[in-house]
Amino acid sequence: MSVASKYNRIASIYELIDLPLELLFFRTWRKEALSGLNGKVLEVGVGTGRNLKYYPAGCSVTGIDRSTGMLEKALKKTKEMNNINLYLMDAEHLEFPDNSFDYVVTTFVLCTIPDPVKALKEMRRVLKSSGELIALEHVHSSYPFIARIEDLINPILFFLLGDHTTRHTVENIKEAGFTIKEAKKLAFKDVFRKIRAKP
Structure with missing residues (x-):
């Protein structure tokens, strides 16, 4: 089953699944990461649109996702927003x-894209030379005990969500030319990260 199919299947309950982490951590991180942006923003993997309310009114936001189910949820949140446009699109072929x-944003997305380096190269291509990638992501820990837990839960999360807990996302961003x-480091030692990178 493709990643898009998995997210289509759970779109109606996705925000419920994610709610504990959203309330404890994610919403604070989203607000902090996005509140100072301006200009033209591309959000890759917009999902159900949880980030949308945190973009300043001066931003022109383009959001993409592979899942029609998730995009339908996001579209409902854009009714009062004139600065948001959403499209069904593959991150590996922008x-x-x-x-x-001016900015490319990913939040908990680089763990699910089948070829993250290919997608990141596309993100670098569409970014202005003066632009910036802003990523909130979970990565494979450098702490052996935490890394072992991630290794153990990886098959389960991949089966349910197409989510890889063992990716070395900072290295992938570098490999893509950023x-x-x-x-x-944001939480669980070095698992959750806020990454800023220049093309």
Whole structure:
């Protein structure tokens, strides 16, 4: 089953599944990461649209996702927002010209894209040279005990959500040609990170 199919299947209950982490951590991190943005923003993996309310009114936001079910949920949140446009699109094949965006945003997405480096190269392509990638992601821990737990739960989360808990996302971003400006540890030692990178 494809990742898009998995998310179509759970779209109606996704926000409930995610609620404990959303209330404890994610909403605070989203607000902090997105509140200072301006210009043209591409959000890759917009999902049910949880980030949308945190973008300043001055941003022109383009959101993409592979899941029609998740996009339908996000569209309902855009009714009062004139600065948001959403599209069904594959992150590995972005349908935008080079140098189109001031920011590219991913939040808990690089763990699910089948080829994250390919997608990140596309994100770098569509970013302006002065632009920035902002990513909130979970990564494989450098702490052996935590990494072992991630290894154990990885098959379960991949089966349910297409989610990889063992990805080395900071290294993947570098491999795609970005320069890391920040890789801030947020929670569970070094599992959750805020990453800022320049093309």
